[in-house]
Amino acid sequence: MLYLIGLGLGDAADITVKGLRAVKSCSRVYLEDYTSVLTGGKEALEQLYGKQLILADRDLVEQGADEILRGADVEDVGFLVVGDPFGATTHSDLVLRAVNAGIPYKVIHNASIMNAVGCCGLQLYNFGETVSLVFWTETWRPESFYDKICKNRNAGLHTLCLLDIKVKEQSVENMMRGKKIYEAPRFMTVAQASDQLIQIIQRRRGEGEEIGVTEDTVCVGVARLGADDQVIRVATLRQLVSCDLGAPLHSLVVTGRLHPLEVDMLRVNAEPSALQHLRMIDSSTFTS
16 A cells, blocks of 8 residues: 655644554655655654654655555555645656556545645635745746736635745756755745745836736735744735744735635734734725
């Protein structure tokens, strides 16, 4: 059996009882190590689970799936994913490979950012398409996520923005030279994501485009959801550019049409230091 096991969002203890039982039954256990990270890291998981874990980077999962599936037809193999197993499309590919190889599989679900974001006070059924924001470079500055945010807002829907993670990435120079030298991990912050959005807004406004999101749009920055030190910050997009939400992982929500109950919940769930931002936001912003 191939087990795909969700680990939740906080730390090693967030695994479900069913998931932990599956881990203990496995002869090999892989820890997916590139779509997200968990507080405490590999060592904390190994200590609690009583199993040695094999780190599975992008290359292994996408190009070496056969190695992960090796022997899974005669023994149990585990594949651990931070959040829920189907939070990334590469894991669907792994399931399809298992099916094609005649290997049975079982999915053990857990909390992910896709549902945990509801703790900020916004109702999950009022969210539209989720988007990903990537780090810009000097030569690559995609803006398609902004158009999707505007499409959601035109429909009155909120947008969950998943922020870029760079783990075990190579520079172009090292990649071209075939050197296995990796850059230091980088995790996009809410401040960086807000700054990129504002740059798009200002450029498009300068070109005379109608703007669907502005610097004064109400947004929610969240960090380390599920951890004891999680942070929820409610402010305008302009204000979030200067907000420091601390260590990763961060996500950003751009609000759509806000129900009065959502407004009340935003006030309750905001960090105390964010309440001053809520007072500065004109009430008309919530209903426009």
